[in-house]
Amino acid sequence: MTDIDRLINQFKAKDEKAFEKLYQMYGTSIRGVVLNIVKDDDIADELMQDVFIKAWQKSDTYNSSKGRFFTWILNIARNAAIDKIRSKAFRQSVQNLDADNFVNIIMSRDNLDHLTDAIGINKFVTNLGQKCKEVIELLYFKGFTQKEASEELNMPIGTIKTRNRSCIQQLRDMVL
Amino acid sequence: MDIKAYIESGILELYVAGKLSEQENQEIYALMQKHPEILQEVLEIEAAVVKLTASVSPHSIDFDSFKGKLNEDDGKVIDLKPRKPNWISYTGWAASILLLGGLIWTLNTKNQLEEEIQTVSTEKQLLEIEIEAARNNLANTKNLLDAIRDKDIISVPLGGQGDFASTYAKVYWNKADNTIYLDGEGLPDAPAGKVWQVWSLTLNPLTPTSLGTIDDFNTDDNKIFAISNANDSEAFGITLEPEGGSQSPTMEQLYTLGVVASTP
Known part of the structure; x- marks a missing residue:
């Protein structure tokens, strides 16, 4: 069992310390992916929090045989970000970044x-x-x-x- | 399996990207447990992607800043959109559910009615069969009555003989169409292995001529049997014979006998 497997088991058992470690490992990456989609620093911060809170609340649905933990949270993040940019409120707001990738x-x-x-x-x-x-x-x-x-x-x-x-x-x- | 070729195929990169099928994901998970090279490869791909994606974000917010929200209710934190009750949508859903309920109810009722129709139509068919049978019966009885009432009919009562004095029968003879109608109401059912045999007799000299056996005697309802008879009969007799009938009557088993009274 790798260290990360152990952390993920603790996370599934609702261990906040383990979750914090996972956040340290992947938080910036998740924010990077979200930012690349929404192209707004404040919205990216807000969404990233939501993604991790959602992951925490849905921790019992994660199963390592279905994919990597990083991949799982990456999916949640992409979906949340895509939902966000499709929302009416988002389309009406001004975008900070106009970078295309x-x-x-x-x-x-x-x-x-x-x-x-x-x-x-x-x-x-x-x-x-x-x-x-x-x-x-x-x-x-x-x-x-x-x-x-x-x-x-x-x-x-x-x-x-x-x-x-x-x-x-x-x-x-x-x-x- | 060729692990090197498997790794080279690029499937593990797609695995980390998260866009394989559930089945492929499970296969790769199983392979990672079995082959350390594959696990190592996945870990490296993941590490590289984690670094690349992290480099897009200049900073990250502090875990403690949202730690408190972890165990709050779902709705409060996830829903970023302004909450406006969408009445059109709610009404639409309610209407759909009602409509669906209505449809299911209608469908159920329809099925029940169809079953009832099925039952009723089966009953109707049975009744029709009964009516048909009753009509046939009535027609037969009328025919019989007409036959017996015919002016050409000669009625011949057959009285019980010897030990069988309590039995009787009656023959209605229509000479015009060479038919006799035998009324066997006064005869008992033929015992197993035996049949009633009807005889036409001339008296001088006494000569019996078989008119045949009555094979369906026991099952017949009205016990009236039409038998063709082209003989110049002077008397009729009925004997109990072994199944299949006999060449000449068994006199000990002669139940009834009657002489034709006159010749019109």
Whole structure:
């Protein structure tokens, strides 16, 4: 059993300390995904809280055989963010960021010092090919299926899978 | 299985993205338990994605800032939209539920009625069969009555003989159409293995001619049997014979006998 499995078992048993640790591990990532969809810092903060509160309340529905904990909470976050941008109240509000994908958001930061691997990420997003940017944006940030991504990018379904693999490989080489 | 090829296929990256089918998710979970290389690969993919997504967000809010809300009611925290009662939507739902209830009720009633119709129509068919039978019966009885009333009919009473004095029968003979109607009301049912046999007799010399056996005697309701008879009969007799009948009458079993009174 890995450390994370143990944490997740404690989380399912409603252990707040364990949940806090999971939040430390994934909170920023979840906020990143939400921010990339809603493109508004305040709404992203609000939504991220909601996502984690919801995860806490639904902890008994999570089952590790159905997927990774990170993937589970990522799904909750994407759905909450997509619901948000479709809501009437959101469409009437002014948007702070007009960046069109995660790379623009990362690049628009004046400094990336808050991240220990800022150099790796910076290097990665700078060197990332357009195709990689698109595939990663759709699959991880927007939650497209392989099929939806293949239609969106006008690319065979098998190519999506192999291209995504090679993009994530490049990312791993630079940040891990 | 070729683990290297499986990893190279890119399926684990999609697994972390969360867009595989439930079945694929369970397969990969099982493979992770079995093959440490696959687990390791998933952990690395996940770590890379976690770092990448985190880099989009400049900061994160403090856990303590919302810790207090964890165990509050669902609705208070999740619902970000202004709460306005949507009367059209509520009314719509209520109407749909009512309509659905109504439909189910109507359907039930319809099924019940259909069953009732089915029962009634079966009963009707049975009654029709009974009426038909009664009509046939009536027609037969009328025919019989007409036959007996015919002016050409000769009535021949057959009296009980010897040990069988209490039995009797009656023959109505229509010479015009060579038919006799035998009324066997005064005869007992034939015992098992035996049948009634009807004889036409001439007296000088005494010559019996078989008119046949009455095989359905026991089951017949009115005990009146039409038998064709082209003989110049002078008398009629009825004997009890073994099943299938006999060539000549068994005189010990002669139950009834009657002589034709006159010839019109």
